[in-house]
Amino acid sequence: MRFDTLAIHLGQEADPATGATIVPIYQTSTFTQEGIGKHKGFEYSRTGNPTRLALERCLAGLEGASHGLAFSSGMAAISAVLSMLEPGDHVVASADLYGGTYRLFEKVLKPLGLTFTYVDGKDPSAFGKALTPKTRLAWLETPTNPLLELIDIAAVARECKAKSVKVAVDNTFASPCFQRPLGLGADIVVHSTTKYIGGHSDMVGGAVLTSVKEVYDAVKFHQNAAGGVPGPFDAWLALRGVKTLAVRMRRHAENAKAVAEHLSNHPEVKSVIYPGLASHPQHELARRQMSGFGGMVTFRLEGGRAEADAFFRALKVFSYAESLGGVESLAAHPATMTHASFPAEAREARGITEATVRLSVGIEDVSDLVADLDAALAAAAKA
Ligand SMILES: *Cc1c(COP(=O)(O)O)cnc(C)c1O
Numbered sequence: 001m002r003f004d005t006l007a008i009h010l011g012q013e014a015d016p017a018t019g020a021t022i023v024p025i026y027q028t029s030t031f032t033q034e035g036i037g038k039h040k041g042f043e044y045s046r047t048g049n050p051t052r053l054a055l056e057r058c059l060a061g062l063e064g065a066s067h068g069l070a071f072s073s074g075m076a077a078i079s080a081v082l083s084m085l086e087p088g089d090h091v092v093a094s095a096d097l098y099g100g101t102y103r104l105f106e107k108v109l110k111p112l113g114l115t116f117t118y119v120d121g122k123d124p125s126a127f128g129k130a131l132t133p134k135t136r137l138a139w140l141e142t143p144t145n146p147l148l149e150l151i152d153i154a155a156v157a158r159e160c161k162a163k164s165v166k167v168a169v170d171n172t173f174a175s176p177c178f179q180r181p182l183g184l185g186a187d188i189v190v191h192s193t194t195k196y197i198g199g200h201s202d203m204v205g206g207a208v209l210t211s212v213k214e215v216y217d218a219v220k221f222h223q224n225a226a227g228g229v230p231g232p233f234d235a236w237l238a239l240r241g242v243k244t245l246a247v248r249m250r251r252h253a254e255n256a257k258a259v260a261e262h263l264s265n266h267p268e269v270k271s272v273i274y275p276g277l278a279s280h281p282q283h284e285l286a287r288r289q290m291s292g293f294g295g296m297v298t299f300r301l302e303g304g305r306a307e308a309d310a311f312f313r314a315l316k317v318f319s320y321a322e323s324l325g326g327v328e329s330l331a332a333h334p335a336t337m338t339h340a341s342f343p344a345e346a347r348e349a350r351g352i353t354e355a356t357v358r359l360s361v362g363i364e365d366v367s368d369l370v371a372d373l374d375a376a377l378a379a380a381a382k383a
Contacts, residue, residue, distance in 0.1 A: 004246040011057025023054040025236045051232040055239045062176040065209035067216035074192025076228030077206030083222040087113025090134040094121030096144035121151035128159035141170040146334040146358040148273045150282040157185025177249040178292035195325030199241040203234045252295030256361040260297045268377040270300040297359045305354040307380040314379035317372040324360035332358045
């Protein structure tokens with residue numbers, strides 16, 4: 001079966017107890033057992049819950065993985081993967097990382113004895129060069145936040161495979177609808193299901209998908225031992241969200257492309273970054289590696305902080321808010337939101353200026369989105 005069908009049905013047979021067509025929210029902590037060692041596969045909901053299991057099976061299948069594990073947040077999923085490592089182990093990561101991932105690596109895991117090297121992800125050979133005999137894991141995100149740079153997953157996987165280093169990809173921005181890292185040679189995929197998979201900005205969750213049995217065993221052990229599991233209701237929301245992932249992603253991408261093209265021709269806009277534009281320096285890689293270009297658009301206004309502030313204040317359809325991937329359009333200011341913890345000079349040097357705006361383009365009518373942006377750009381021009 002194809003992706004759109006699997007997203008609706010995978011792991012979601014009619015409920016064996018009642019015939020319920022939709023997987024019920026098994027809102028229970030424990031399961032009554034028949035006798036010693038005799039039960040229906042569930043004992044305690046931290047260890048396993050039927051609603052969560054349906055989500056885990058569905059997400060695994062969508063990423064082409066044999067195994068899936070769901071977590072209470074994207075960060076819980078990421079920290080479960082890193083739990084496989086021991087003090088002294090080394091990780092090579094792309095420099096352009098989700099802020100929370102960087103914070104976990106630097107502030108939580110480094111003090112515990114893991115070491116990290118950050119490389120320019122645009123150059124796959126940089127990963128190979130940074131590998132040491134202690135390297136156990138390569139960590140990357142593509143497209144990156146907020147500059148939407150791409151990393152060639154297959155090329156990085158080749159560099160790392162040669163040295164038996166596992167490759168993990170945070171696939172949150174593309175979603176499995178547009179990018180399947182395991183098929184490109186990665187070993188592990190993680191998601192913040194809070195974003196496109198949930199899709200409605202109404203839950204927080206994460207997932208780890210892999211076909212490597214030893215990775216699955218280690219991450220599953222950690223899931224139960226450390227306990228960062230999603231509740232049944234959040235698992236159900238993610239499961240409901242993922243049913244429409246394919247239709248949503250197509251519309252996100254269609255709207256994002258139209259918005260990116262419109263902004264490209266706007267006099268108040270200095271530059272536009274979208275992997276689907278031919279002007280994107282890695283457009284060819286995007287075409288090769290992704291089956292759609294996603295819903296995120298980043299652009300720079302003419303001007304600085306005052307113009308950006310006027311722009312955000314004038315928006316009516318877009319909400320000025322953090323996060324991404326929901327049906328509603330959001331606009332964010334990376335310099336003071338996601339990248340506030342970076343030193344200003346380093347941030348500017350990377351191109352995340354005070355005038356940089358990140359859009360999570362929703363699935364509203366695109367003419368309303370364009371009109372809203374035009375009105376806000378006019379307000380920025382007067383600032
Ligand atoms: C949001 C996000 C995370 C963290 O996920 P939470 O669900 O907020 O814990 C990790 N990686 C990326 C790329 C994200 O966008």
